[in-house]
Amino acid sequence: MKICLLFFLLLSSAAQAQSYLTVTGQVSDAASGVGLAGATITVLERAGSGARTDSDGRFALSVAAGKQTLRISYLGYVAQRITVNLSRNEVINVRLKAADNQLSEVVVTGQSNQDKVMSTQTSVDVVDRKTALSLPVVFGEVDLIKVLQLKPGVKSTGEGTSGISVRGGSTDQNLFQYDGTTVYNPSHMFGFFSTFNIDAVKNVALYKAGFPAEYSGRLSSVVDVTSLTPRDSSFHVGGGIGLIASRLNLTGPIGNKIKFNVAGRRTYADVFTEAINRRNGDRPNTNPIPRYYFYDLNGRIDYTINDRSRLFLSAYTGRDRFHLPSDVFRSTFDWGNTAVSLHWHQTSKDARWNSHTSGHYAQYDYRLVSTFDRFTFNIGSGIEDFVLKERVSWQPNPRHTVTFGGELTRSRFSISRVNISSAKPEENIDTGEKPRVWEGGLFVSDDWDVTPKLKLSAGLRWSGFRQDSAGYNAPEPRISARYAFSPSVSLKASYARMVQYRHLVVSSGAALPTDIWYPSTAKIKPEYSDQLAAALTWNIGNTFLLTNEVYYKRLRQVVDFRTGAQLFANDRLENEFVFGNGSAYGNEIYLEKTAGRLRGWVGYTLAWTWREFKDIDGGKRFFPRYDRRHDISVVAMYQLRPRLTLSATWVYNTGNAVSLATGRYVSMDNPYVRVENPTDQVVPEFPSRNNFRMPSYHRLDLGFVYKFRPRRGETDITVNVTNAYNRLNPYLITYQAEENAEGEPTGRFRARAITLFPLLPSVTYNFRF
């Protein structure tokens, strides 16, 4: 069946081959020379014909010979028209000027809206750094992932955190990639900030459904983060000084063929806490303040071999470090990711063939090292990937683009490593699992303009996995279609199956560093998802984009943990898993204003998410924590003056489903155990999993960016107010024993809500020279 499909694609391509010429080139920012990903090149003489630029702004387009007009456009930039008289293959490089330099007199093209209408891709959100830099952010730390949380179908997993739940998927069902390299724990500070430094990132694309065949490995989403292409015009220094962290960024060319970008970020609260600790060093009865910091380092070097071949090396490393200084019990907890990749892009002479070969190294681990008297406790887990990828695209004629390739991954896991050592051998403990696995996949797909109105994208991925004697393989069909009622209205539909061979031992909704990645085994089968999505997209006057999308997702073999599971220091963790099914369905409405001084969007999602496990609550269906019936986000950016931008975001959602005890009883323990405090005899009774709804969540954030007029370069000051009307959204509800005036328990309890973020102002100073 699959072979037939491939033959069909190839034969149909060959039958339609004509004498077209090829236009290749790059679309870049006029000021910096940075390639613009996702820019649109349209042939005006032939409706529906065109191309989009890749992550570096490069494109290849088959065009009929003769006089043709190309329109090159990109959201936020002034569109250009270029007329060419083609008699041979041509290379055209285009530099677009940013529209916001010219303000209101420029009408920003709505071509990007039309591109969204005409694409077969459903359920994708792209956020670029320009948008992220305009929006209010917590503590002044610009975070692309938190901007994604403002899109329909994407929910934050916790107050202020960068963890996401996509269309009812859990946090481990999102594949985060940085230049194609997996980032296993994409957050700092226990999830409050993402690992992606805005100075090093060009954009982030989130796929929620209709996944291209080259992606796999997680059930619910792919978050594809692309690093910033280094500037090729001149050397620049940039950065920012914020409340929490400071950033420094160097970028520029080295000769004609090499350009680089280096960005670093570090928090500095520990500088102050260390000074306080030194000052308090000799004072009695003072405990030292724990030391905490995180840092990121991103680097990218591009080397242009020739017009048709180029290399780039991308590297990221970042760690969090928490140190508890004490004379008695010293503890250091650190965790972090490393992602390194080498990419080789090649284009054939006629630009119909493009090849992208890459090698990747990904690593994540956490370590908790404590010393207590003569004992040293060393606890940790980690994962290491070595990956080879090949992706080839072939454009046999203007109506077909065939993409095929494969990838192979060798992974080394280190799970629940516990080492306790002392001078005495009988006190030593050393445990842990170190499985090795292979994972791979082959894929092929074809984008086919069947008619000017109908476009199909059909693909198949075949994935496989092996660990010792356990092996699995599975077909993952992908298909999507678009029917354009007019140039501005289209209907799209997609189906995609995803398979997940690695599972996260997660004890909460937050992405905590102690969560452990665990491979499939003979006992732990792969997880599957099948998702159907349909969308109606309407480009209203090139100013508004309205999308209504419905989806249904079925999840099989999803994992959770049995009641009373021992997740810590367990050599046989696979015995703690339980397996079940889930489903998610909903409707997402999205209205975006893409032009003018006021821009932004309104999103509303009505959704249901279910889980069902034979071993949890007797097989009864329950709502997972991130099930939210209603989810609204309103985002507005207004350019009040040439140098002043105001922004606001408001979010509202149904409260999380959580487990809350409704009853209590007394357990006095056995006759030989004395329980002094009666409160400690109380056992809470939880009637079922996630039986309670937290109060609704809503929050308004405000921001303004003022650009100074320095003699050289650009500087701005960004002021943010998080939670502007000081809504005390409960993060946790707990019961506390009431006490009388003497501090003795009365035997009664009251419910208390704990709120993390009250009204919080922050200021950041950014510069670029």
Add this chain to the structure above:
Amino acid sequence: MKRIKQTYILAVLAGLGLAACQQDIDVDLPPYEPKLVVECYLEDGQPVRLTLLESRGYLDVASLPLVDGATVVLSHQGQNDTIPNVPFVDRATGKSYNYSSPRRIKASYESPYTLTVTDKRGRTLTATTRFIKPVAIKSITPEFNNKGEAYGLTKFDDNPQQKNYYRLTLTRNIRVDTLSLDALLDDAFSNGEEINWGSGYTFKPGDTIHATLYHCTEDYYKFLTTVQSARQANVNPFAASGEVISNIRGGLGIFATLTYDYRSVVVK
């Protein structure tokens, strides 16, 4: 570990000046139907005693809702003994019971014991347990640091032929007192090997370390661990599950046997 996570997060937030706010909140809990709760431990050579209570809604008015007038029957090898509704306070341990019988249990390792309770409203709960052989403590040794403080290192052998569950408790000077160590452990790490388990440095020269090693049935061990988890889930947003695994059908609580080895040692 869950506690470690919570501590780190709160410490980081506090360190950044983001101290969490707390406020009373009105929680609209669904109507709560009280359930029977029984807690009964059988011990070789000891009289049968138990408490029979009701659970309460979490925010209900405080009281100790004893359930009196119920029919409580302990069955073993076809013999049914009714445990009368006679309150008893054990002065040695400070524990009180509302059902007690003077008849002492003679442990039988061959067959199970069944407890059946029917209250005046017709609610019935049943539970079954059995005695298992105790595991001997090989040694309890004080180990000193350079400040003259000692921890208690307890050693015992695990039986490789079966899955074993243990509870090890240590107290200082008085056998029934607040616990210096309360460890729940199974033999996952050390099946068939000698198990060494240490306490914190809570002992000084002249102290007496009292060590009790309970060899638990799986039911009792799951109850103890899940009660611990439920208490954490009540205060910790990162705790996974709060469901308590009980061997009581039709109600809450635990019916278990106590088989243990006890030793004490003077710290020198």
